[in-house]
Amino acid sequence: MKEKSYVEDIDRSVYDFKDDEKDAYKLQAGLTPEIVEKLSKEKNDPVWMQNFRLQALQIYNEMPVPDWGPSIEGLDMANIVTYVRPNTNMKAKWSDVPEDIKNTFERLGIPQAERKSLAGVGAQYDSELVYHNVREEVAAQGVVYTDMESALKGEYADMVQKHFMKLVKPNDHKFAALHGAVWSGGSFVYVPKGVSVEIPLQSYFRLNAPGAGQFEHTLIIVDEGADLHFIEGCSAPKYNVANLHAGCVELFVGKNARLRYSTIENWSKNMYNLNTKRALVEEGGTIEWVSGSFGSHVSYLYPMSILKGKGAKMEFTGITFAGKGQNLDTGAKVVHSAPDTSSYINTKSISKDGGISTFRSCVVVAKNAKNAKSSVSCQSLMLDAISRSDTIPAMDIRTKDANVGHEAQIGSISDEAVFYLMSRGMSEEDARACIVSGFADNVSKELPLEYAVEMNNLIRLEMKGSIG
Amino acid sequence: MKETVNIKINQLPSKTWHWLKLNETNFAWTDEAQGCTIVKKESTENEALSGGKETAEALADIKAFEAVETGAGRQADCVFKAVAPERITAAAGREPENPVVYEISGTDTASAGMLDIYAEENSRITVVERFTKKTPEDTNLAFRTRMIAAKNSKIRLVQVIALGEEQPLLSDTGCVCDENAQVELLQLFIGKGHVYNGVRTDLKGERADFQVQTGYLVQNTQLLDINYIVNHIGKKTTSNVTADGTLKDAAHKVFRGSIDFKRGASGAKGTESEQVLLLGDDVINQTIPLILCAEEDVEGNHGAAIGELDEETLLYFAARGIDKKHAEDIMTRAKLELLTHKIDDEETKEFAEEQLSEVLTDDSL
Numbered sequence: 001m002k003e004k005s006y007v008e009d010i011d012r013s014v015y016d017f018k019d020d021e022k023d024a025y026k027l028q029a030g031l032t033p034e035i036v037e038k039l040s041k042e043k044n045d046p047v048w049m050q051n052f053r054l055q056a057l058q059i060y061n062e063m064p065v066p067d068w069g070p071s072i073e074g075l076d077m078a079n080i081v082t083y084v085r086p087n088t089n090m091k092a093k094w095s096d097v098p099e100d101i102k103n104t105f106e107r108l109g110i111p112q113a114e115r116k117s118l119a120g121v122g123a124q125y126d127s128e129l130v131y132h133n134v135r136e137e138v139a140a141q142g143v144v145y146t147d148m149e150s151a152l153k154g155e156y157a158d159m160v161q162k163h164f165m166k167l168v169k170p171n172d173h174k175f176a177a178l179h180g181a182v183w184s185g186g187s188f189v190y191v192p193k194g195v196s197v198e199i200p201l202q203s204y205f206r207l208n209a210p211g212a213g214q215f216e217h218t219l220i221i222v223d224e225g226a227d228l229h230f231i232e233g234c235s236a237p238k239y240n241v242a243n244l245h246a247g248c249v250e251l252f253v254g255k256n257a258r259l260r261y262s263t264i265e266n267w268s269k270n271m272y273n274l275n276t277k278r279a280l281v282e283e284g285g286t287i288e289w290v291s292g293s294f295g296s297h298v299s300y301l302y303p304m305s306i307l308k309g310k311g312a313k314m315e316f317t318g319i320t321f322a323g324k325g326q327n328l329d330t331g332a333k334v335v336h337s338a339p340d341t342s343s344y345i346n347t348k349s350i351s352k353d354g355g356i357s358t359f360r361s362c363v364v365v366a367k368n369a370k371n372a373k374s375s376v377s378c379q380s381l382m383l384d385a386i387s388r389s390d391t392i393p394a395m396d397i398r399t400k401d402a403n404v405g406h407e408a409q410i411g412s413i414s415d416e417a418v419f420y421l422m423s424r425g426m427s428e429e430d431a432r433a434c435i436v437s438g439f440a441d442n443v444s445k446e447l448p449l450e451y452a453v454e455m456n457n458l459i460r461l462e463m464k465g466s467i468g
Numbered sequence: 469m470k471e472t473v474n475i476k477i478n479q480l481p482s483k484t485w486h487w488l489k490l491n492e493t494n495f496a497w498t499d500e501a502q503g504c505t506i507v508k509k510e511s512t513e514n515e516a517l518s519g520g521k522e523t524a525e526a527l528a529d530i531k532a533f534e535a536v537e538t539g540a541g542r543q544a545d546c547v548f549k550a551v552a553p554e555r556i557t558a559a560a561g562r563e564p565e566n567p568v569v570y571e572i573s574g575t576d577t578a579s580a581g582m583l584d585i586y587a588e589e590n591s592r593i594t595v596v597e598r599f600t601k602k603t604p605e606d607t608n609l610a611f612r613t614r615m616i617a618a619k620n621s622k623i624r625l626v627q628v629i630a631l632g633e634e635q636p637l638l639s640d641t642g643c644v645c646d647e648n649a650q651v652e653l654l655q656l657f658i659g660k661g662h663v664y665n666g667v668r669t670d671l672k673g674e675r676a677d678f679q680v681q682t683g684y685l686v687q688n689t690q691l692l693d694i695n696y697i698v699n700h701i702g703k704k705t706t707s708n709v710t711a712d713g714t715l716k717d718a719a720h721k722v723f724r725g726s727i728d729f730k731r732g733a734s735g736a737k738g739t740e741s742e743q744v745l746l747l748g749d750d751v752i753n754q755t756i757p758l759i760l761c762a763e764e765d766v767e768g769n770h771g772a773a774i775g776e777l778d779e780e781t782l783l784y785f786a787a788r789g790i791d792k793k794h795a796e797d798i799m800t801r802a803k804l805e806l807l808t809h810k811i812d813d814e815e816t817k818e819f820a821e822e823q824l825s826e827v828l829t830d831d832s833l
Binding site: 400406 | 484486488490491729731734746747748749750751752754755757759760761762763764765767768769772773775776
């Protein structure tokens with residue numbers, strides 16, 4: 001009988017360091033109209049936003065907790081602090097950011113990445129942006145990359161009001177409503193007609209405060225014929241209390257425009273990640289999602305694309321790695337609501353050490369989406385017999401003039417492949433890590449080099465001690 | 469007083485978004501249904517069969533059948549609560565020469581029936597269920613088939629369903645397979661009636677096997693609501709679910725197919741595939757194939773292809789002077805004829821072919 005070796009706890013020191021709490025302001029834990037009003041006042045919201053928040057709270061209180069996904073019983077909103085303002089306002093120069101916060105982001109490699117390979121960076125610490133900068137040449141093209149608070153009150157206020165939570169409405173689900181009530185921070189991006197941003201923009205979200213929630217809102221508008229790659233990263237140190245992330249991403253992709261939205265999510269394993277992402281794609285436009293889910297205790301994450309215009313396209317490439325204590329429910333949704341639209345979903349998931357990964361998707365083809373094409377492929381790898389992997393893909397097709405394909409596989413690492421690599425001098429651990437990295441290749445090849453390396457490091461980290 | 473009972477049937481073993489309306493199906497049933505008409509064909513009497521035993525062993529069997537879970541689910545028990553099941557047992561080590569054929573039809577009020585099939589160790593049995601419309605007044609019909617396949621036995625169940633155009637049928641099937649036992653299910657839905665079809669199999673014994681082949685034509689405003697659940701419990705169990713059909717006009721089809729590898733089912737393999745040809749302007753096709761896995765050493769696969777005829781096929785027909793419309797008719801017929809040829813009983817095969825000709829009259833070449 002094959003013996004299972006001891007599985008080490010993962011060394012996450014790269015992400016798992018904590019700063020002392022020196023917050024300037026922190027709301028009391030819980031969720032009441034008074035807390036929401038206080039938050040709104042603290043942020044000096046315009047009147048429409050104050051009302052919006054209170055309406056969203058009412059919707060939150062009326063909506064049921066989802067009964068179809070992982071349990072979120074361990075999340076008690078009465079114990080979650082919805083707003084933590086760090087001890088600084090937003091800086092445009094890295095040197096002006098307070099030392100402790102600056103150290104945090106430097107350990108995560110953010111400023112180095114900015115210098116090397118990014119057109120702009122936003123860094124959020126707890127509930128507020130602490131740094132935002134965009135390269136001069138990119139700004140000169142008319143590209144707007146700023147924090148949501150500034151956008152809400154500045155010259156783009158009308159544009160923000162027109163788009164804010166119009167794609168993800170508060171009544172979409174309970175945690176969209178929660179987001180509407182207590183959102184804070186996040187980025188606003190506008191890429192004008194015909195402008196192509198050659199190198200990516202990045203926002204990085206760091207949650208330091210224990211028992212806190214992060215509710216950033218990202219709103220990106222890519223105008224007709226424009227092109228953008230936006231990268232989102234997130235991490236947090238691990239605490240013994242539940243933390244919550246209920247962000248919201250709304251993407252508007254104009255006619256013949258293209259937006260690539262990449263995420264490497266590495267929240268700590270006490271995090272409830274109940275995030276909502278959605279894109280609306282106009283005629284001839286393209287949305288490309290690249291998504292790596294590694295962290296969180298519980299995740300509900302299904303980026304949705306609405307292909308509204310003729311010939312709109314969507315591609316989703318994702319990987320989910322569920323380890324000990326993790327229940328990651330991830331996937332994608334696409335609605336074809338115009339002719340000649342196409343979608344391609346390609347995902348991989350890996351479960352080990354009792355981790356649970358669920359691939360959940362839906363492809364909806366409306367009656368008017370003549371000549372729509374969709375292909376879904378999901379592959380799952382089980383690394384031991386105490387883990388779990390489920391695939392739950394749905395298809396709803398309402399026109400005869402469509403072609404929809406789906407394939408799914410679940411299996412384990414083949415002993416022959418491990419033996420082959422070991423016969424060429426690899427240790428068993430390395431052989432397995434190599435096979436898993438190869439399995440995840442579809443995602444890593446879609447990422448910029450630096451991020452692909454980070455993702456492979458994460459896989460290597462997760463695989464450490466996984467021989468069994 | 470007869471009352472309408474609203475129940476949820478064909479539930480997914482693992483729920484998803486409610487707005488898709490795929491987690492279950494709402495089903496209305498009239499309380500106090502009568503027994504339906506079940507006619508066992510005389511030609512199938514066989515000494516290898518026993519219809520029922522008056523022993524303690526028989527009582528134990530009844531309990532065993534009561535424990536068999538079905539595809540429609542426990543809420544559907546109320547539909548069959550007043551029905552005494554027919555019972556057929558294949559004696560240990562025996563194989564009847566002929567298939568056992570039942571003709572099942574409704575009455576002028578809501579009616580229900582049950583059949584329990586027990587294959588004792590090392591036996592083999594083929595059962596054919598032919599669902600027909602007997603009178604213009606036939607109304608709601610429900611039929612439950614429960615199967616227990618003991619060690620090394622094999623049950624083959626053929627179901628041919630051709631009811632009244634708008635007649636609802638709940639066809640609810642459940643089976644349990646012991647070590648090295650096999651159940652084969654062939655289902656044919658020939659464009660008549662609104663059919664709710666639930667099938668659940670528990671592959672409990674090592675190397676137990678379950679094979680399903682389904683063919684369907686759904687047309688006009690008919691509904692076909694399918695729920696297949698295959699639970700791999702024993703080691704090295706295998707399953708294969710294949711569904712292939714056509715939707716025309718404003719037909720609505722729901723296909724739920726779940727392969728569930730339970731912890732301990734090491735070496736298990738399960739495959740499901742679905743091919744759907746869409747021909748109507750107002751068709752609705754909903755497909756949700758689940759693979760649930762709590763065991764490392766398994767292989768699970770699913771594939772689906774939904775849409776029009778592909779260009780390669782159309783080109784093939786065009787090269788032979790056959791236009792798109794006729795190519796679609798040929799493919800629709802071919803999908804069903806492929807399965808009618810596999811019906812084990814000649815009379816039922818003829819019945820299926822007649823029904824097929826009737827529903828495809830306008831389209832035939």
